[in-house]
Amino acid sequence: MSERYSGLSAVRRRNRRNIRSLLYRRAPVTRTELAEALGLTLPTVTTSVSQMLEEGLLLEEPSPEAGGGRRPNLLRFNPSAEYALGVELGPYETAAGLYDLAGEPVAREIFPTAPSGYEEMLDSLQRQLEPLAAKAPGRLLGIGIGTPGFVNREQGVIRASSRAGWNGRPVAADVGSRLGLPALADNNVRMRALGQELFAGSGLPDLFAYLFVSKGIACPLIIRDELLSGSTSGAGELGHMVIQPDGPVCPTCGSRGCLESVAGETAVLRDCRELLRAGKAPVLRQLAGDAPDIRQILAAQQAGDPDVRRVIDRAVEYLGFAVAGVVNLISPAQVLIEGYLFRIPENRERLLSAARAHFYGLNAREVAIRFLPFDHFGGAKGAAAAVIETFCIEAE
Ligand SMILES: [Zn+2]
The missing domain is CATH 3.30.420.40 (ATPase, nucleotide binding domain)
Known part of the structure; x- marks a missing residue:
């Protein structure tokens, strides 16, 4: 903390943080909008804003809507500051x-x-x-x-x-x-x-879940713009919820039949290799020999390999049940889902129908599920x- 601010009271520091946070997330906004949204006086907002403008942290431009009277200026963070x-x-x-x-x-x-x-x-x-x-x-x-x-x-x-x-x-x-x-x-x-x-701007609700499926599976929760860490830093570890007690042993948590052990990419790879060892999955064998990767497995699914399709269908269905569980537990306004498996439209559809079949009550109508393109x-x-x-x- 610099000398200049060390005398600020905790309240003033909190106000500054709130102004910055709202400015970042709701930009472009006017000083009046900030004051109203935060329940602060206009001079309080103006003081903080002036300082940020001086530091080069903000950009200010006239609002494009020509009303009667003076047009309030819009503020946003300067991306290259x-x-x-x-x-x-x-x-x-x-x-x-x-x-x-x-x-x-x-x-x-x-x-x-x-x-x-x-x-x-x-x-x-x-x-x-x-x-x-x-x-x-x-x-x-x-x-x-x-x-x-x-x-x-x-x-x-x-x-x-x-x-x-x-x-x-x-x-x-x-x-x-x-x-x-x-x-x-x-x-x-x-x-x-x-x-x-x-980075979503005002596009996301302040309560949402983010399901990520890769080798492992996790589902962090964002509650009022805050990421939930949990008391052990382990919040969101949905992948280790047991859903098939007699299922395969999970190499990560040691339990039998956790979500990750039946529906993660590692599980899909394991099941497909077993199919190949048993002389099944003819299309996959043609594409990948006996050491397929997840990309080749999805290609075999799309090319109609019946054995591979069964493996992926089951994994995706389990993921759908898990999404329903998350939705019923916290009732988020939105669930974002990202995973390589969901490049395939059919897998997205299957997950949605498995999840929707198990939403409880109003969740079925009111919770939005959105797939994100997989981003390396x-x-x-x-x-x-x-x-x-x-x-x-x-x-x-
Ligand atoms: Zn596990």
Whole structure:
């Protein structure tokens, strides 16, 4: 905190944060709209806004609607005032990007999956991220790191993940000190949800769920513009809810028949390999021999392989039941769904009908489900969103 603000009371600091947050999320807005929405006086808003204009953080332009009288000016953040770096250490690849304040990419790159040794991972991240950081045309706010597992956002520490050597490590501090930047870390799927929330403008309701299906499955919740972390940093781990008690053992949680063990991409791959070993799945065999990847499996589904279709249909149906469970539990206004499986329209339809068959009461009519195109950079962008939120919008 700079000298200049250290005398501000907690109330004034909270007001400033609220003004910035609303300005970011509802832009373009007028000073009067901000004051009304936040229940603040116009001078309070004007003081904060003037300071942000002085800092070059905002852009101001006349409202296009010509009314009678004076037209109020519209305010929004200046996208090129500051920049944020984000990286996702995903199970299939590492994706990194440099973003402006509006979430538009300046530069981005995909790298191989990070090494499983912690120090090796830090070394390779440093090599990958330094050139990206150097491309920032203006002030760089910091770096956000999204990684699978339980990550304590406040401490920037990986609490538990499948990469045993990373557990207990202060990944935010370690990456930050190597790059000489402020840093933060969180679960990669929660970062994805945050990116959706922050960069959606006013397009998203303030209560929504984000279901992400990849090797694993997670469903972070956004409640009143806040990402729910939970008391153990494990909120949203829908993938480990048991739905088939006599099902296969999940390599991640150890339970039998959790959602991930019957409906994640790892489960689909496992079932398809079993089919091939049993001499089934003729179309898939032709496409991929005996070592298919998920892309080839979807191609075989579309080409009409009956065995592959059964595997995918069942996985997608289970995911539909899970969506119904989430909807019945929290009644979100909207559920966003992202996953490679849902590139295929038939899989989207099947999920919707399985979910709708189990919505309870009004949820059937009033909850919107929206599929997002699969985005390799969603985690990197979300990590940059977390940086913008923490080091710009909520900065004191
Ligand atoms: Zn599990």
